[in-house]
Amino acid sequence: MIEVKNVTKKFGDFIALDDFSMHVERGAIYGLVGPNGAGKTTLIRHLCGVFKQDAGEVLIDGQNVFENAALKQKMTIIPDDIFYFIQSNTKDLMKFYKDMYPSFDEAYFNKIASCFPTIDMKKVVRSLSKGMQKQVAFMLAIAARPELMILDEPVDGLDPVMRRQIWSLIMADVAETGLTVLVSSHNLRELEDVCDHVGIMNNGKLLIERSLDDLQTSVTKIQIAFDNDEMPKLPSDIEVLRKISNGRVHTLIVKGEPHVAEREIAKLNPILMDVLPLTLEEIFIYELGGENYAVREIII
Amino acid sequence: MRLEKSLFNMALFKKNISRTWLLGLAYVLALTIIMPIQYLLRYNYNVEKNGFVAGYTPQMDLTWFMADASNSEYGFGIAIVVVAITFWYLFNKRDSYMMHAFPVSRRSLFFTGLLTCIIVSFVPVLLISIIMSIIGLATGGASYGVIWYWAFTVLVSTLLFISIALFAMMCTGQLITAICFYVGINFLCFLMEAAFRMLAKRLMLGLGYIQMKHFNALTPLIFIKNACDIKVMLRGSTEAYDYIDIQYGSTWYLFAYLAASVVITIVAYILYKRKQNETVHEFIAVPLFKPLFTIGASFFIPLVLACFASSFVFKIKYEYTYGTRFAVTVILSLVLGVAFFFANQMMIEKTFRVFNMKKIIQCAAFTLLSLVIFMCFRLDVANIEGRVPESEDIEWAAIQGTYSMVFTDADDINKVREVHNNLLKDKGELRDLVHNSNRNNKYEPYSELTFKYKLKNGEYLVRVYEVIDTEAEAASATYLSAVQPVLDFINKPEVIKEHVLGNIWDDCTVKDVSISNITKKNGAGWAAYAADFDITKSQMESKNKRVYNALLKDIDDGNLFITHFGDDVFGYDYNITYYNDFSLIISNQREAYFSDESTFKGVDLPPIYEQTINASLNTRCENTIDALIEEGFLESKDSLIKKTDYQSYYDSTKEEYESR
Numbered sequence: 001m002i003e004v005k006n007v008t009k010k011f012g013d014f015i016a017l018d019d020f021s022m023h024v025e026r027g028a029i030y031g032l033v034g035p036n037g038a039g040k041t042t043l044i045r046h047l048c049g050v051f052k053q054d055a056g057e058v059l060i061d062g063q064n065v066f067e068n069a070a071l072k073q074k075m076t077i078i079p080d081d082i083f084y085f086i087q088s089n090t091k092d093l094m095k096f097y098k099d100m101y102p103s104f105d106e107a108y109f110n111k112i113a114s115c116f117p118t119i120d121m122k123k124v125v126r127s128l129s130k131g132m133q134k135q136v137a138f139m140l141a142i143a144a145r146p147e148l149m150i151l152d153e154p155v156d157g158l159d160p161v162m163r164r165q166i167w168s169l170i171m172a173d174v175a176e177t178g179l180t181v182l183v184s185s186h187n188l189r190e191l192e193d194v195c196d197h198v199g200i201m202n203n204g205k206l207l208i209e210r211s212l213d214d215l216q217t218s219v220t221k222i223q224i225a226f227d228n229d230e231m232p233k234l235p236s237d238i239e240v241l242r243k244i245s246n247g248r249v250h251t252l253i254v255k256g257e258p259h260v261a262e263r264e265i266a267k268l269n270p271i272l273m274d275v276l277p278l279t280l281e282e283i284f285i286y287e288l289g290g291e292n293y294a295v296r297e298i299i300i
Numbered sequence: 301m302r303l304e305k306s307l308f309n310m311a312l313f314k315k316n317i318s319r320t321w322l323l324g325l326a327y328v329l330a331l332t333i334i335m336p337i338q339y340l341l342r343y344n345y346n347v348e349k350n351g352f353v354a355g356y357t358p359q360m361d362l363t364w365f366m367a368d369a370s371n372s373e374y375g376f377g378i379a380i381v382v383v384a385i386t387f388w389y390l391f392n393k394r395d396s397y398m399m400h401a402f403p404v405s406r407r408s409l410f411f412t413g414l415l416t417c418i419i420v421s422f423v424p425v426l427l428i429s430i431i432m433s434i435i436g437l438a439t440g441g442a443s444y445g446v447i448w449y450w451a452f453t454v455l456v457s458t459l460l461f462i463s464i465a466l467f468a469m470m471c472t473g474q475l476i477t478a479i480c481f482y483v484g485i486n487f488l489c490f491l492m493e494a495a496f497r498m499l500a501k502r503l504m505l506g507l508g509y510i511q512m513k514h515f516n517a518l519t520p521l522i523f524i525k526n527a528c529d530i531k532v533m534l535r536g537s538t539e540a541y542d543y544i545d546i547q548y549g550s551t552w553y554l555f556a557y558l559a560a561s562v563v564i565t566i567v568a569y570i571l572y573k574r575k576q577n578e579t580v581h582e583f584i585a586v587p588l589f590k591p592l593f594t595i596g597a598s599f600f601i602p603l604v605l606a607c608f609a610s611s612f613v614f615k616i617k618y619e620y621t622y623g624t625r626f627a628v629t630v631i632l633s634l635v636l637g638v639a640f641f642f643a644n645q646m647m648i649e650k651t652f653r654v655f656n657m658k659k660i661i662q663c664a665a666f667t668l669l670s671l672v673i674f675m676c677f678r679l680d681v682a683n684i685e686g687r688v689p690e691s692e693d694i695e696w697a698a699i700q701g702t703y704s705m706v707f708t709d710a711d712d713i714n715k716v717r718e719v720h721n722n723l724l725k726d727k728g729e730l731r732d733l734v735h736n737s738n739r740n741n742k743y744e745p746y747s748e749l750t751f752k753y754k755l756k757n758g759e760y761l762v763r764v765y766e767v768i769d770t771e772a773e774a775a776s777a778t779y780l781s782a783v784q785p786v787l788d789f790i791n792k793p794e795v796i797k798e799h800v801l802g803n804i805w806d807d808c809t810v811k812d813v814s815i816s817n818i819t820k821k822n823g824a825g826w827a828a829y830a831a832d833f834d835i836t837k838s839q840m841e842s843k844n845k846r847v848y849n850a851l852l853k854d855i856d857d858g859n860l861f862i863t864h865f866g867d868d869v870f871g872y873d874y875n876i877t878y879y880n881d882f883s884l885i886i887s888n889q890r891e892a893y894f895s896d897e898s899t900f901k902g903v904d905l906p907p908i909y910e911q912t913i914n915a916s917l918n919t920r921c922e923n924t925i926d927a928l929i930e931e932g933f934l935e936s937k938d939s940l941i942k943k944t945d946y947q948s949y950y951d952s953t954k955e956e957y958e959s960r
Contacts, residue, residue, distance in 0.1 A: 011578060045397060045577075048397075048400075048401040049400065049401060050396075050397045050400045050401050050577050051576070051577055051578060052576065067405055067406060069306075069403045069404050069405045069408070070403070071403075072401070072402065072403035072404075073403040077398075077401045079394075079397065079398060079401070081394045082394075082398075083394045083395050083397070083398035083399070085315060085318075085319070086319070087318075092318075096311055096314075096315055099310060099311030099314070100311045100402055100403055100404070101403065
């Protein structure tokens with residue numbers, strides 16, 4: 001669905017996207033994560049056709065996005081900082097979206113509206129709270145019946161009930177219509193619940209891109225203890241991202257197939273060995289730790 | 301039509317209209333007050349006060365009203381407002397990003413926005429034109445041609461200003477800057493010319509003349525008003541008008557502006573297509589314009605400031621020579637230019653960190669270029685100072701000292717050229733004339749001598765020289781040889797009669813003679829005029845003619861309308877000139893009066909057949925004064941008061957009044 005090939009974008013001397021490539025399958029829910037300033041929003045603006053890349057290609061369904069109105073009719077965007085026309089209420093905006101997006105489903109919009117009872121349809125949207133504005137943006141975006149939704153911090157500012165409500169609606173659409181979702185968020189715990197694919201980016205580059213299952217199995221936390229305080233030397237084919245020792249107990253963050261690491265470590269005869277799955281947040285932190293991410297020292 | 305090829309987007313159009321209809325309504329209301337309501341009030345006043353008499357019809361009145369109406373000003377005002385509201389999203393990151401994320405191409409965004417602007421600004425004008433036509437029909441004064449020519453002028457100028465506003469909007473990422481650019485672009489040519497003229501005035505001899513009437517086509521706000529306006533003239537006598545003469549402005553210019561607006565709109569569209577969204581909030585959004593703006597602003601603004609500073613120094617120190625003035629202007633321009641260069645860089649790049657080697661080299665190159673331009677001025681490489689047009693290129697030539705004299709005859713034109721060339725023989729003498737005449741802090745008054753040529757290609761060439769009295773202490777022999785031929789020429793009686801009295805001086809009736817009788821007894825009233833003579837019209841004209849003939853004799857004797865240099869602007873010698881107002885009206889209904897004054901100023905008036913001649917009589921005008929007394933216009937010579945006496949009397953009565 002989305003194909004980004006070797007995209008470079010510079011703002012003056014600053015390189016926001018550096019030979020960036022990514023790939024999103026149709027029907028996937030792709031979580032885009034990265035530290036502040038990684039280039040996520042810049043990437044999203046390229047995907048929306050707002051920015052034009054200096055080099056490379058940004059393709060959706062094999063077509064360039066920039067200045068492609070027909071293609072943009074198949075996608076909706078909820079940016080972090082939402083724009084609404086002055087003096088427009090939700091109904092006015094609904095009419096605007098209806099005219100703009102041929103596949104806009106008014107009946108569906110009305111149906112969704114019932115899920116958001118706090119929204120006054122006749123009230124000027126700009127006068128609503130930030131959370132309510134997000135809800136309106138979501139209602140409009142999903143009622144356009146897009147094939148692709150691009151969400152930048154979509155549930156930021158929403159209460160837990162509304163978050164759940166929105167995600168359940170998205171998931172239902174994904175299941176029913178094969179909607180593809182690209183979501184950028186710092187709420188990794190939430191992404192972990194909804195995403196099936198994850199891309200981690202930093203400094204304008206994509207560090208990792210794979211399915212969440214693969215990702216979670218590719219990095220493992222192994223707790224081991226030996227008779228002696230000193231841990232025997234690990235085989236060289238085990239890539240340890242992090243090692244934390246507390247007396248005889250050692251915690252290893254190991255990259256690679258967990259079974260291989262488990263088997264190799266077992267050969268060292270530990271008196272205790274536990275293999276634990278990593279959360280997305282942990283993976284994010286450990287992966288970026290290797291990228292000289294500033295938070296590394298704090299975690300240690 | 302495929303969506304990406306579409307120029308129009310209905311959803312966007314509806315949204316645009318929902319944002320701008322209030323502006324359109326306000327425009328309609330404003331125009332309604334200015335046009336139909338104002339005209340109806342005027343019509344009502346004329347009906348009530350019997351204004352429609354002596355052949356003056358409602359149709360004439362409506363024609364006159366429409367001809368007087370503003371045109372380009374409306375377009376200039378509405379265009380920037382409607383374009384700013386329609387394309388507001390270009391100046392806010394959030395709005396711009398979202399608008400460009402919607403499924404609508406820039407082509408649609410641009411042309412739908414343009415259509416919105418056109419509709420909002422055109423409909424009110426069309427509506428008002430229809431209302432004015434209906435009013436014309438109802439009041440029996442339908443002047444459809446004038447009404448719809450006015451509408452066409454307003455619409456074309458509006459379209460032009462919309463295109464300029466669009467261009468300005470695409471050049472920057474800041475709304476306030478866009479508005480400044482809009483005003484700046486509209487007056488760019490004039491401002492640049494004014495800056496060069498200011499420089500030329502300080503660095504060159506005879507230059508520095510700026511006349512507001514000479515705005516060229518690149519300053520459309522003023523030019524449309526001047527060149528495309530409707531001019532009307534009531535025909536007939538003051539007792540009864542026969543018809544109204546209507547002269548429409550140049551339609552050719554309007555079509556040229558129409559074509560220009562299309563071109564500018566296309567350029568604006570190309571800029572929009574290439575505009576990068578990340579340039580929102582940037583001072584200049586088009587990379588190519590950054591160096592252009594830097595150079596332009598760093599050259600012209602310091603230049604103007606330096607010229608002002610140079611004049612200021614000159615005002616406080618008369619000993620300031622031409623050479624010093626040149627040095628002060630150039631050094632100040634260069635120093636300020638460097639400061640402006642880096643200030644512009646800071647504005648464009650939004651940082652104070654602009655002092656790198658690359659920028660310093662660029663600045664040095666710019667400064668060198670500026671210096672070359674200044675030296676070109678100083679050395680007059682284009683022979684601007686010494687230029688006197690060839691006879692065959694001249695439509696008319698004029699000299700203005702105390703009076704404006706316009707010469708159209710080939711011999712006269714050659715004579716003007718001859719005295720002008722003679723004046724330029726020793727430029728150095730005139731250059732430091734004011735300096736030399738005021739060398740020891742002894743102020744010698746100076747006046748201006750102007751040579752103006754209207755060329756056959758429509759251009760004007762104007763040179764203005766500062767001159768002092770030929771009898772002044774500082775007037776050298778070289779100076780006298782330069783300027784005396786000019787005085788000899790313009791003070792010839794036949795030249796005075798032809799160009800001060802006018803072309804009908806020897807074939808005219810004198811309709812009226814008037815002189816104020818001033819006595820100190822008159823108190824606050826001061827002046828009194830002779831009572832109406834109880835005689836026939838022909839007797840009156842004979843009486844007037846006798847005064848006129850005496851006036852001609854005074855001119856022949858060199859007593860009146862003599863130009864001196866260094867006098868005040870009216871050429872008065874207060875010690876001999878009378879304060880009394882004296883005027884006469886000369887008329888010839890068969891031959892149009894050629895007004896030297898209007899022609900010199902470039903005022904294009906409809907033909908006139910009579911003219912009021914005002915003269916400041918002086919003690920030498922014995923012939924005229926005697927005739928005035930003899931014919932009963934003036935009680936006696938006691939009724940005359942000299943300007944100096946009047947001033948002292950006025951001062952004393954003022955003191956007396958204040959002491960009371």
